[in-house]
Amino acid sequence: xxxxxxxxxxxxxLSRRFGQGATNIDKYIELDGYKAxxxxxxKGTDWIIGEMKASGLRGRGGAGFPTGMKWSFVPxxxxxxxxxxxxxxxxEPGTCKDHVIFLHDPHAIIEGTMIAGLxxxxxxxxxxxxxxxxYLLKIVEKAVADAYAKGFLGKNIFGKDGLDFDIVxxxxxxxxxxxxxxxxxxxxxxxxxxxxxxPPFPAVVGLYGGPTVINNAETIASAPHILLMxxxxxxxxxxxxxxxxxLFGISGHVERPGVYELPMGYSLRKxxxxxxxxxxxxxxxxxxxxxxxxxxxxxxxxIDVGLDFDQMAKAGTMLGxxxxxxxxxxxxxxxxxxxxxxxxxxxxxxxxxxxREGTDWIKKTLTRIYNGGGSKKDVDNVQxxxxxxxxxxxxxxxxxxxxPTLGFVKKFRKEFEDYIEGHKAGTPIITVEQLVxxx
Amino acid sequence: xxxxxxxxxSPELAARFDHLVTIYxxxxxxxxxxLLYAQDEVGYISDAVVTEIAQRLDLLELDVRNVLSYxxxxxxxxxxxxxxxxCTNISCMLRGGYxxxxxxxxxxxxxxxxxxxxxxxxxxEVECIGAxxxxxxxxVNYDFHDNLTTVKxxxxxxxxxxxxxxxxx
Numbered sequence: 001x002x003x004x005x006x007x008x009x010x011x012x013x014l015s016r017r018f019g020q021g022a023t024n025i026d027k028y029i030e031l032d033g034y035k036a037x038x039x040x041x042x043k044g045t046d047w048i049i050g051e052m053k054a055s056g057l058r059g060r061g062g063a064g065f066p067t068g069m070k071w072s073f074v075p076x077x078x079x080x081x082x083x084x085x086x087x088x089x090x091x092e093p094g095t096c097k098d099h100v101i102f103l104h105d106p107h108a109i110i111e112g113t114m115i116a117g118l119x120x121x122x123x124x125x126x127x128x129x130x131x132x133x134x135y136l137l138k139i140v141e142k143a144v145a146d147a148y149a150k151g152f153l154g155k156n157i158f159g160k161d162g163l164d165f166d167i168v169x170x171x172x173x174x175x176x177x178x179x180x181x182x183x184x185x186x187x188x189x190x191x192x193x194x195x196x197x198x199p200p201f202p203a204v205v206g207l208y209g210g211p212t213v214i215n216n217a218e219t220i221a222s223a224p225h226i227l228l229m230x231x232x233x234x235x236x237x238x239x240x241x242x243x244x245x246x247l248f249g250i251s252g253h254v255e256r257p258g259v260y261e262l263p264m265g266y267s268l269r270k271x272x273x274x275x276x277x278x279x280x281x282x283x284x285x286x287x288x289x290x291x292x293x294x295x296x297x298x299x300x301x302x303i304d305v306g307l308d309f310d311q312m313a314k315a316g317t318m319l320g321x322x323x324x325x326x327x328x329x330x331x332x333x334x335x336x337x338x339x340x341x342x343x344x345x346x347x348x349x350x351x352x353x354x355x356r357e358g359t360d361w362i363k364k365t366l367t368r369i370y371n372g373g374g375s376k377k378d379v380d381n382v383q384x385x386x387x388x389x390x391x392x393x394x395x396x397x398x399x400x401x402x403x404p405t406l407g408f409v410k411k412f413r414k415e416f417e418d419y420i421e422g423h424k425a426g427t428p429i430i431t432v433e434q435l436v437x438x439x
Numbered sequence: 440x441x442x443x444x445x446x447x448x449s450p451e452l453a454a455r456f457d458h459l460v461t462i463y464x465x466x467x468x469x470x471x472x473x474l475l476y477a478q479d480e481v482g483y484i485s486d487a488v489v490t491e492i493a494q495r496l497d498l499l500e501l502d503v504r505n506v507l508s509y510x511x512x513x514x515x516x517x518x519x520x521x522x523x524x525x526c527t528n529i530s531c532m533l534r535g536g537y538x539x540x541x542x543x544x545x546x547x548x549x550x551x552x553x554x555x556x557x558x559x560x561x562x563x564e565v566e567c568i569g570a571x572x573x574x575x576x577x578x579v580n581y582d583f584h585d586n587l588t589t590v591k592x593x594x595x596x597x598x599x600x601x602x603x604x605x606x607x608x
Contacts, residue, residue: 002570002572002573002583002585003573003586081464090569091566091567091569093528093529093530093567093571094529094530094567094571095567095569095571096569096570096571096572096573098569099569124464130569131471131475131510131512132512132568132569132578132581133569134607135581135582135583135607138607168462168463170468170471170472171471171472172471172510173471173474173475173510173512173513174511174512174513175509175510176566176567187471189465189467189468190467190468190469190470190496190506191467192506192509193509193510208465249571249572250572251530251533251534251571251572251574252529252530252533252534252574253533253534257572257573257574259572289529293528293529293567323571325529325530325533325571327533331533336532339527339528339529339532340529343566343567346566349509
């Protein structure tokens, strides 16, 4: 069972019910649960979207798109039913924050789903959890059943005539790609989880062809808190254009790994050295992968940066899913880069050739380097392959594989070259250009 | 009474499937969960499972197989009674995931995707299971085990060997 952690610098908004037994619906109600959705029913769509916009909340799945704006894109009227889709397919290596929300505060996700439904005029929501989270699915299923029993879900919710809302829980079966919004819709429609071409965007043509709002589980769980405290108050907790707080999962070589709720814009250095207790066993920091495995690496001297979407972008990386992976001085970047690309190669759905072939060739090339058969040209080859994947695929998986790869080879080029020098095998090696030219 | 007369599933699972196909706007949406639940009961997705699920959802067997082959948790061959899945992705790797995998290999005497001769355990190296902050971690069937050490792994495996694992279904 994941242990809860705490630190004085934490600002507890989303996590304020953690560890308090809020999986029990009565306890959740006692802790201000289901108040926000009733307020939302009373005040209506424009108010909800206004508060969400004012909150400055940006998508917690990784892309950081403003949530209020996303909700406002859904057409007011539609011939096809509208849907709310909660993305709990949490699969980005380094990320386990949604895990903790499902475990400790499932009703917040249910209430957030209802709020999103009220905002866009949907009568049905889906909560999609990755297949590995079976024990969490059971917790969510129980919470949904309890909400039905109280009359919070189903027909005439909260006793309001004609106001219906249903929630269906759904499980995946092991596929990183399904975390991508359109692939998730395919999966929920009972198909292989491959991405759809955009446009049209889900807000117009989404699940079952209807207008759909799809949000990360943490984003959705933020909504009730925002409505209760007010969008402006939530925004003020964070930094400029990055409202509120966020659950950061700090893992790897730190003394106190865990999921901590910190204000947006909080210092990455402090998150590592104060909040998570510094580098494990008194070792030195080598590098940080700051927002899940798809984010370009930061070196030890690049960590004086605020944890928000804009500051991280300025630092040449991403805030991503908020999964901060810390590497100490003993880590071989060659090995780490290989393990990273091996994951993306395994998870590439094969729909787009640059991703399918690119991840495979990078993995092969890094494997050759790792096993001692590499040449310096191989480092260029890896960079060439990654460059050619960027922006050339339907979904961001290609970019997600290319970006960290480019980060590793650009920032640690000398380490790759030294590794190659120290692990000579002497086999003649064909370059990618020669290979491509040969066809 | 199930919608399918000669079901291969237990009455409970058949009833669950009868319900599952009614809750979505389209029946086909039940496909992925049905495959998982069928696997939980049968042990793997056999040809008979494919046939019955296709029938229940008015799909071609080909459609079912097409989806089945996509998802890494679905298998077409039996696994051990307890499928040990060790994560070696980055956060686990940094905290000894490969040592845990190596230890399991040695302890169980089997490699990746192999089954012990008594059919009790199978072993898999898996990608991130969402337990990064409690690494290294593994799953035995659907149960999470985290903050692992080799000693802890021995205790966990022994618990399952004795039939005392909690085994979420």
